[in-house]
Amino acid sequence: MTQPARIAAFHAAGQDRFGVVTDGGIVDLTADFADRFTTLRDVVEAGALAELVAAAEGRAPDFAEGEVRFLIPITNPDKILCVGVNFPDRNAEYKDGSAQPKHMSLFPRFPSSFTGHGQPLIRPPENHTLDYEGEVVIVIGKGGRRIKPEDAYDHIAALTLCNEGTIRDWVRHAKFNVTQGKNWDNSGSIGPWLVPFTDAAQLDDARIVTRVNGEVRQDDVLANMMFPIREEIAYISTFTTLKPGDVIATGTPTGAGARFDPPKYLVPGDVVEIEVAGIGTLMNTIADEVL
The missing domain is CATH 3.90.850.10 (Fumarylacetoacetase-like, C-terminal domain)
Known part of the structure; x- marks a missing residue:
C-alpha cells in the first residue's frame, strides 16, 4: 500500500510550524508559504493540502520526528x-x-x-x-x-x-x-x-x-x-x-x-x-x- 500524504502541525526551534512528514523526518514548509498561510486551518480553507504535499517532494527533511513537539493538526x-x-x-x-x-x-x-x-x-x-x-x-x-x-x-x-x-x-x-x-x-x-x-x-x-x-x-x-x-x-x-x-x-x-x-x-x-x-x-x- 502506498504511504498516504501526512501533513503535520508541530513546534520546533521556538516556533509553531507546519510541514509534510516523510519516512526520514519532517519537511518544514512554514517559510515557503508564510505569505499565504499561518496555520493548517488556512491551508484547508484554501484547499491547498495537495499543494503542500507537492512542495515537499524531493526535499530533505528539516527535522527528525524526535526533534519536534506535535500539535493538534488544526x-x-x-x-x-x-x-x-x-x-x-x-x-x-x-x-x-x-x-x-x-x-x-x-x-x-x-x-x-x-x-x-x-x-x-x-x-x-x-x-x-x-x-x-x-x-x-x-x-x-x-x-x-x-x-x-x-x-x-x-x-x-x-x-x-x-x-x-x-x-x-x-x-x-x-x-x-x-x-x-x-x-x-x-x-x-x-x-x-x-x-x-x-x-x-x-x-x-x-x-x-x-x-x-x-x-x-x-x-x-x-x-x-x-x-x-x-x-x-x-x-x-x-x-x-x-x-x-x-x-x-x-x-x-x-x-x-x-x-x-x-x-x-x-x-x-x-x-x-x-x-x-x-x-x-x-x-x-x-x-x-x-x-
Whole structure:
C-alpha cells in the first residue's frame, strides 16, 4: 500500500510550524508559504493540502520526528463537535433497554482539552477516572449549511485520529450534560497528522483499534456506526454552518476503560495508541498534572 500524504502541525526551534512528514523526518514548509498561510486551518480553507504535499517532494527533511513537539493538526478550529454513543455495542452498554436512538448525541470540546501526538494526557488531581476513546476525526474543507448526505463527503478535506479522553465521574455531575467531563485541559489528543481525504474507502473500509500498553481494548469498523459520517455531516449542518477547519470526532466503539469490572482507568505510565490503517497511529502517554 502506498504511504498516504501526512501533513503535520508541530513546534520546533521556538516556533509553531507546519510541514509534510516523510519516512526520514519532517519537511518544514512554514517559510515557503508564510505569505499565504499561518496555520493548517488556512491551508484547508484554501484547499491547498495537495499543494503542500507537492512542495515537499524531493526535499530533505528539516527535522527528525524526535526533534519536534506535535500539535493538534488544526490548532484554531471554529468548532470541535463530538458524536457520542455511535456504535450498537456502545448503545447496548446503557442499561435502559433503548434501541437505536432517533437522533445522534452531540457535544462540544474546546481546543485546549486536546494535546498532540506523543504528548502526555494529563490526569487532574480532582479526579482519577481518566478514560480513553479512540475515534476517527474528519476535518471540514468546504463549508456549508443543510448539506445533503449524498454530498457530505465532498465537504471533507482530511482525516486524522482522536483519543477523546474523558474524566468519567465528571460526565455524571449533571442530569444530561457531559461537557464538563469532556473538556479538562490536555485530557485528550488529536493527530498525529492530517491525511487528505481523496477516496470514500478511506472511511467506508476503515477499522479503528485502540491499545493500552499493547492490549487491544477497542476494535471495530466504521461501517458499524449507527449514524454514518455522511449523516453526521448532514445533521450537524442542519443547525450550524460548517466552516473549513471544523473538526468532527465521529464516535468511539465499545471497550472504554469504564466498562470493565473493575474499571480500567488510565494511570501515569500507561501508553495509549489509536490506529487506523491509511491514517496512522496516535500515541500518548499519561501523566499527573503538575500543580
